[in-house]
Amino acid sequence: MHTHRSEDPADWIAAVAVGDRSALERLYDRYSPLVYSLAMRILGIRADAEDVVQEVFLQVWRRAETYRPDRGSPECWIVTIARNMALARIRAENTMKKGIGFLRERSGTTVAEPVAGAVVRAESALAVRSALARLPDEQRRALELAYFDGLTQSEIAARLGEPLGTVKTRIRLGMERLKRLLGGGEAPEGLP
Amino acid sequence: MSHDEWLDRADLYALGALDGEELGRFEDHLDSGCEECGRQLRETREVLLQVPRSLSPLAPSPDVKRRLMARVAREAADSTPRAALARRRLSWARVGLAASVLLLIGLVGFAAWDDWNLRNQLRDLDAEAVMLRSQLVQRKDIIRYLDDPEVAIIPLAGLGPSPGASGRVLWLQSDRSGYLLSRGLPPAPAGHKYAVWAIAASGPVPAGLFTHEEVRRARLRLPASPTPPEGPFRQFAVTLEPTPGGPRPTGPQHLLGSLASAAPARSLTGHEERRAKSPPPKLQKVLEAGMAANAPDNPLPPG
Numbered sequence: 001m002h003t004h005r006s007e008d009p010a011d012w013i014a015a016v017a018v019g020d021r022s023a024l025e026r027l028y029d030r031y032s033p034l035v036y037s038l039a040m041r042i043l044g045i046r047a048d049a050e051d052v053v054q055e056v057f058l059q060v061w062r063r064a065e066t067y068r069p070d071r072g073s074p075e076c077w078i079v080t081i082a083r084n085m086a087l088a089r090i091r092a093e094n095t096m097k098k099g100i101g102f103l104r105e106r107s108g109t110t111v112a113e114p115v116a117g118a119v120v121r122a123e124s125a126l127a128v129r130s131a132l133a134r135l136p137d138e139q140r141r142a143l144e145l146a147y148f149d150g151l152t153q154s155e156i157a158a159r160l161g162e163p164l165g166t167v168k169t170r171i172r173l174g175m176e177r178l179k180r181l182l183g184g185g186e187a188p189e190g191l192p
Numbered sequence: 193m194s195h196d197e198w199l200d201r202a203d204l205y206a207l208g209a210l211d212g213e214e215l216g217r218f219e220d221h222l223d224s225g226c227e228e229c230g231r232q233l234r235e236t237r238e239v240l241l242q243v244p245r246s247l248s249p250l251a252p253s254p255d256v257k258r259r260l261m262a263r264v265a266r267e268a269a270d271s272t273p274r275a276a277l278a279r280r281r282l283s284w285a286r287v288g289l290a291a292s293v294l295l296l297i298g299l300v301g302f303a304a305w306d307d308w309n310l311r312n313q314l315r316d317l318d319a320e321a322v323m324l325r326s327q328l329v330q331r332k333d334i335i336r337y338l339d340d341p342e343v344a345i346i347p348l349a350g351l352g353p354s355p356g357a358s359g360r361v362l363w364l365q366s367d368r369s370g371y372l373l374s375r376g377l378p379p380a381p382a383g384h385k386y387a388v389w390a391i392a393a394s395g396p397v398p399a400g401l402f403t404h405e406e407v408r409r410a411r412l413r414l415p416a417s418p419t420p421p422e423g424p425f426r427q428f429a430v431t432l433e434p435t436p437g438g439p440r441p442t443g444p445q446h447l448l449g450s451l452a453s454a455a456p457a458r459s460l461t462g463h464e465e466r467r468a469k470s471p472p473p474k475l476q477k478v479l480e481a482g483m484a485a486n487a488p489d490n491p492l493p494p495g
Contacts, residue, residue: 019268021261021264021265021268024261024264025257025261028257028260032251032252032256032257033249033250033251033252034244034245034249036250036251036252037244037247037248037249037250038244038247040247040250041244041247049252050252050253050255050256053252053256053260054256054259054260054263057260058260058263058264061264061267062267071234072234072237072238073238073241075241076237076238076241079241079244080237080241082244083244087208128242128243128245128246129246131242131246132243132246143207143243146204146207146208146209147207147240147243150208151209152208152209152210152211153204153209153210153211154211154212155211156209168200168204171203171204171207171209172200172203172204175203175207175236175239178239179235179236179239182239182242
């Protein structure tokens, strides 16, 4: 996992797309702990989380040619697949909708611009943890329910017994703050 | 809506938390080619990407990688030129897979079909409920007429074209409304309907045009009384008219009856002076003649 750090994982995906199995191994070594810990956080059951890991990298193998670097980093792509697969297990009913929503390649030329500046790399887990820890509890809770439990805004409102508007505000403020703390994106200006 | 609100939704959308109407509207907005929202979405996703990094890293068992690579090796072999051989070796697995897929497609298809079917049934039941409700309202209304001492009941007898038909009119003169209840009228030919006529001394007034089904229980209502008012209506007739019908009867007469036939002495003697020049007696004759099955086609007095 450390021997390939200098290489660009996007190139590994390109290699996988032409059938290079060793490139898949490199991707696995790099990202499987992330995928596994996410799946564990969502599912809480080791065997299920391991199934998800295998399925995620099988998808990477089968669908590598669909990866588009201009749509996001390899990590973003893989983590998105992982989250969707894990949420699919706990929410069979809404899986298709959410999965398609997340994985769907947005049509045409509308979002072809590279996102180099927005791609955040090499943030330490500590930095992210501390950023999350610095969010007010209720903002973090709303974000976690959306991210790890796959709940929609209305479901979060119902779960917390709060008005929908309150939940939206918490998520918005939480996301703004996360973006500022992690420096990953320019927080939209002019927001209250 | 200000564009900042779309940007807020981009965050919710990236989280997968947008739902309901907002979800569709935001997707439409994205599809309309909003670059700013597209960019915001990608940025938010990259930030969200870091959320799993906050988790304590865990390593899956080495078995997972072994199973994965074995499976990938099999799939790779399958796509080589020797795939045909491998495919034969794997045929049972493939048959199993194909069967599962077919079963799944079948189940999904069945669910969709079932859903469609249930929806249709629901729609049918809805329509039936509406129909029953309107029938119930109508029957209650008829009972109301029957209960009303002001309402006159005029029996109708079948004439030449429909000797077996019969009916009655429930008539509330003060309201110029009522019901025709009939049975035994034959289906109207294409382009024709049954017309009901309320007949006063001044001539017949159209009281409604009905299909063969409707004429079994038809609500009659005359327009507000003109000046000078017609009536009282002592005769009722049903003729077959080409649609959309006209102000005067032109077609063959199927049912006819009069108050006179129900209570001839009192009702007719009260209008002795009108009787001399008005059609009722003539109609009465016509009715009698009609019952002898040789009525003329259009015995109603001309308007």
